[in-house]
Amino acid sequence: MDFDLFIHILVAAVAAGTPFVFAALGELVTEKSGVLNLGVEGMMLVGAVSGFIVMAKTGSLLAAALCGMVAGGLMAGIFAVLTLTLMANQVASGLALTIFGVGLSAFMGLEYTSIGLPGVPEIHLPFLSDLPVVGQLFFSYNILVYCSLVLFGGVSWFLYKSKTGLLLRGVGESPKSAHALGYNVIGIRYLAVLFGGAMAGLGGTYLSVAYTPMWVEGMVAGRGWVSLALVVFATWRPARVMLGAYLFGAITIAQFHVQGFGVEIPAQLLSMLPYLATIVVLVFISRDQNIIRLNSPASLGITYHPDM
Amino acid sequence: MFVKIEPRPEPSKTMRYLSPLIAAFLMLVSGVILFTFLGKNPIAAFHAFFIEPVNDLYGIGELFIKAAPLMLIGTGLSIGFRAGIWNIGAEGQLAIGALFGGYIAIIFHNSTGFFVLPLMVLAGALGGCVWASIPAFLKTVFNANETLVTLMLNYVAILLLALLVHGPLKDPDGYGFPQSILFGDSAMLPILMEGTRLHLGVLLVLAGVVIGWIFLMKSFAGYQIQVAGLAQKAASYAGFQYKKLIWTGLLAGGVTAGIAGVFEIAGPIGQLLPSVSPGYGYAAIIVAFVGRLHPGGIILSSLLMALLYLGGESGQMNLDLPSAVTGVFQGLLLFYLLATDFLIYYRLRINARHREVI
Numbered sequence: 001m002d003f004d005l006f007i008h009i010l011v012a013a014v015a016a017g018t019p020f021v022f023a024a025l026g027e028l029v030t031e032k033s034g035v036l037n038l039g040v041e042g043m044m045l046v047g048a049v050s051g052f053i054v055m056a057k058t059g060s061l062l063a064a065a066l067c068g069m070v071a072g073g074l075m076a077g078i079f080a081v082l083t084l085t086l087m088a089n090q091v092a093s094g095l096a097l098t099i100f101g102v103g104l105s106a107f108m109g110l111e112y113t114s115i116g117l118p119g120v121p122e123i124h125l126p127f128l129s130d131l132p133v134v135g136q137l138f139f140s141y142n143i144l145v146y147c148s149l150v151l152f153g154g155v156s157w158f159l160y161k162s163k164t165g166l167l168l169r170g171v172g173e174s175p176k177s178a179h180a181l182g183y184n185v186i187g188i189r190y191l192a193v194l195f196g197g198a199m200a201g202l203g204g205t206y207l208s209v210a211y212t213p214m215w216v217e218g219m220v221a222g223r224g225w226v227s228l229a230l231v232v233f234a235t236w237r238p239a240r241v242m243l244g245a246y247l248f249g250a251i252t253i254a255q256f257h258v259q260g261f262g263v264e265i266p267a268q269l270l271s272m273l274p275y276l277a278t279i280v281v282l283v284f285i286s287r288d289q290n291i292i293r294l295n296s297p298a299s300l301g302i303t304y305h306p307d308m
Numbered sequence: 309m310f311v312k313i314e315p316r317p318e319p320s321k322t323m324r325y326l327s328p329l330i331a332a333f334l335m336l337v338s339g340v341i342l343f344t345f346l347g348k349n350p351i352a353a354f355h356a357f358f359i360e361p362v363n364d365l366y367g368i369g370e371l372f373i374k375a376a377p378l379m380l381i382g383t384g385l386s387i388g389f390r391a392g393i394w395n396i397g398a399e400g401q402l403a404i405g406a407l408f409g410g411y412i413a414i415i416f417h418n419s420t421g422f423f424v425l426p427l428m429v430l431a432g433a434l435g436g437c438v439w440a441s442i443p444a445f446l447k448t449v450f451n452a453n454e455t456l457v458t459l460m461l462n463y464v465a466i467l468l469l470a471l472l473v474h475g476p477l478k479d480p481d482g483y484g485f486p487q488s489i490l491f492g493d494s495a496m497l498p499i500l501m502e503g504t505r506l507h508l509g510v511l512l513v514l515a516g517v518v519i520g521w522i523f524l525m526k527s528f529a530g531y532q533i534q535v536a537g538l539a540q541k542a543a544s545y546a547g548f549q550y551k552k553l554i555w556t557g558l559l560a561g562g563v564t565a566g567i568a569g570v571f572e573i574a575g576p577i578g579q580l581l582p583s584v585s586p587g588y589g590y591a592a593i594i595v596a597f598v599g600r601l602h603p604g605g606i607i608l609s610s611l612l613m614a615l616l617y618l619g620g621e622s623g624q625m626n627l628d629l630p631s632a633v634t635g636v637f638q639g640l641l642l643f644y645l646l647a648t649d650f651l652i653y654y655r656l657r658i659n660a661r662h663r664e665v666i
Contacts, residue, residue, distance in 0.1 A: 038455065078643065087654075088646040091394055091455065092597060096642035099590055103635020110630045217632075222463050229456050268471035275460040279446070282457060287450040307313055 007136055009250065009257060014145065015211060017249025019044070019203040019220075021148040023227035024234070024241045025155050026199025030076075031231055032159060033192035034172035034299035038094025039079055040200050041224025042101020047072040047201025048208035049109040052215040055208075056115055064209050065144070065202060072201015073194050075101060080193040084186050087303050098224070106217045117213035120144065144206045151199070156238045168192060172297030175304040185306060200224065222275060229278045233285050235295035244281075251277045312657045323652040328598050328605065331644035332612060338640050348627055356626045357633075361618035369504030373576055374614035375607075376513040377402070377568035377588045382595035382606040383520035384564025388557030390524070390537040390601050395558050397443065397458025398565040399589025400465030401436040405566025406573045407469050408435030410580035413495035413573070414477060414488055424494040428570050436566020437559055439465060444558040448551045454558065462589070470582040477580055488580035497575045509571035514607075516564065521603035529556060565589060586617065587635075594642045613638065 023040050030037050051068030055061065079097050082088040120142040123129075129139040159165040168188055171178045175185045207223070208215050226248055234240035255270030286292060336358070343353035361367050381398045388395045409432035416424045442461060446452040470486070479489045497507035524530040532548045533556065572584050595613050599606030620634030 082643065082646050086647050086650040088649060092642075093646050095394075095396060095593060096639060096646060099594065100636065100639025100643060102590075103632055103637075103639050106632035107630055107636050110632065222460070225456060225459050229460075232453065232456075266471055266475065268467040268474070272464045272467050275463045278460050279452070279457055282452045283446055283450045286452045289451050292451070 007133060009253070011136055011140060012253045013246050013250035015141065015249070016252045017246040018145050018148045019207050019211065019223055020227050020230055020245035020248055021152065021242060022203030022206060023200045023224060024230040024245060025148075025151055025238060026196040026203070027227055028231050028234070028236060028238060028241055029155060029159070029168070029199075030192050030196030031236065031300055032172045032297055033168050033189045034175060034297050034302070034304070035083065035189050035193055036090050036094065036301040037076065037079055037097070037193060037196055038091060038228065039075065039097025039101065039224075040196075040227050041220055041222065042098035042105075043072040043075040043197050043200035044204035044207070044220045044224045044227075045101045045105035045218070046075050046108070047204030048220060049105040049112070049204075049215055050201070051205025052117070052208040053108065053112055055117055055205075056112060061120055061143070061209065065147075065205055068201040068205030068209075069198040070201070072204065073198040075201070076193050076197020079197070080190050083303065084189050084193070084305075087305055090301050090303065102218065109215045109217065112215045113217065115214065117209060119213040120210040142210050144202075144210050147202075148206075152238060152242055159238065169297070172299055175299050179306045185304060200227075203227075226274060226278050229282055232292070232296075233281050235285070235291060236297065237295075248274060248277065313654050314657055315654055316652075319652050320655075323648075324600065327648040327652060328600065328609065328645060330648045331598065331641055334644040334648075335637055335641045339637060342633070342636070343629075346629065348629065353623065353627055353629065357619035357623045357629070358615060360626065361622045362615065365501075366504050367618070369501065369506040370618055371611060371614050372510045373505055373507070374617050375610040376510045377572060377585070378592050378595045378613050379606050379610035380513045380516050380564045380568045380571075381561070381588060381592035382599060382610055383517050383603050384561040385592055386596040386599070386601040386603070386606060387520065387524060387530075387533060387560035389596055391533040391553045391557045392537050393554055393557035394455040395440065395443070395458050395561040396455055396593060397440065397461050397465075397589070398561055398592055399585060399587065400458070400462035401439045401562045401565035402569040402572075402585050402589050403462075403465040403469045404439040405432035405436040405569030406580065406584045407472065407569075408432055408438075408566070409570035410488060410491075410573050411477070413491045414580070417489060417492045417495065419492070420494050422494065424492075425497065425574065428495060428574060429567055432566040432570030433563045434566070436562035436564070436569065438562075439566075440558045440562025441555075444555045447554050447558075454554070458558075466583070469580075469584070473580050473582045479579075486582050490579050491574065495574055496578060497571065505576060507571075507575040509575050513568075513571070516567070517603045517607060520560075520564075523560075524603065533557065565592075591617075591638055594638055597642060598645055612641075616641075 023044055027037065027040055047068040050071035051064040054067040055064035075097060079093055082093040083090050122140055122142050125139050129135045159169060167183060171185050171188050179185045204220060207219060230241055230244040230248065233244045251274050254273055258265060258270060339357065340350045340354055344350045362371050385395060385398060409428040412428045412431045413424065439461060443454045443457040446457055447454045473488060474486045477488045479487055497509045500506045500508060500511065533553060535542060536548060536553050568588065569584060573580060577584060591613050595606055595609045598609035616634050616637050620631040623629035623633060624631045
């Protein structure tokens, strides 16, 4: 394969993988606190449409990103009230959140379906961006991609180097012990869930504002679900989340490149690839139950309330 | 004021049956608020959404046509949900069922034999089973999470149906449109009542719900599922094989979704299209929960959900309300149900003046 094309594919894989980075790192923090939120797809959709509307109205990327985060956070807030305060089943509540998000985003975006946005320009650094190979590989993205890298650094530091992160992981392993030590388990879980929602919302905004600058009903197209699978694939570790996200980014764009090589494969068959790959990856990682058991937060998905 | 949550000594039976009604009521109230917010006269909007679609015989027929797939799939899913098997792949299982059944209709489209329709239903059931057996196999052998696998397979199934309808199953005389030939009469469900589109499938679905009820409440396998759902450890101590339950739970959803897919193409649609369901597979999840995972409740909740579909269409035609409102209502209904379910297990004690000293 010719080298330029290879670099080109890598760069495209990073751009395509960035929504997974946002959503999966957010979900990772949520799950580390012991809460399983299956509503990522719904939160991403509502984040995507909210960010898009704000971008179309104001033209400000900052406002769009903030609104996408707030919208995702609000969605996560509904989930948090249901599961943390009202102690509803987390799986059912997450499914409800996705179903609601699909409907709500379609409803909110009705008047925006045929509008195109100019997109977000790539950052051009003098000298650095002009370097051969390195410039293209590292200094050719839009600002949101760099934000996702900062997020990766932040989440890794927070979970493994900060005291609050240790506490959050403690809550995920044993909420009972954390409560006995005097920590506010429900409060910490609320924050973790809201953070997850905000990041899913930002991932959605990236999709609708930067990656494909337009709004189409259901445009997240299962990326929220893939992000959930990525967290399992990464065995709850941020660095592996990044690896998985870019791998899936590459699979998502494979369909455009395979046809570029002159291979005649129906479009639908290629579109199946990311979903089939997710299943394969899930099977691969789940086949040893011990890997999952040792790495997943011990209280994941189990309702806990100190008063009960 | 001091509000204290306290667990009830035992779950409240009254609240168990009342909470879906409270949820439906709250959804209607939210609807009225939403309509007002959209600048519509709330009473007119309410009428257009919830009354207009069912104020004549034709409308009632449509209600049952839309409710039929929901109640059939809802019953199948409830069997899995009771055992703690989260099959959210009914949308894909429905598409594959329609694909299998539709293939039979296409190859026998010159035949007038009465065997075509039963064969289609069998093929549809098989198709749904094939699709549901993938997550069952992957879960029992590789421990892969069935929620994610079934969801991924929805996308794959819908793409597969689209691929075949765009390709080999396309009507050669269809001017290139992605659709199959129109089915022959022998492949169509007979209409039950003049002046409606009510078809035989609706009756068969009701029979299916009864079978589901008998399975769940009277059979030993149904009993095992109920026990497993309540206490998985107890079930394994009693020697119930969890793997068998996984297969049963997933296949129940697969069979019902597959048959529902055939009823759609052999009923209201009459051919294979790239998309054969307006999200019935997802809506049936809500139907199952709002119906308390009980066949009787599922019949009622499927009628409510069907009304939401019809209301969405009617609101769009009469009041220029976006049909996406349906999805919002469906989601709200499930939220309210999950929230009010809290009151089954807990009660709020409000002490305005004094706090009890224990």
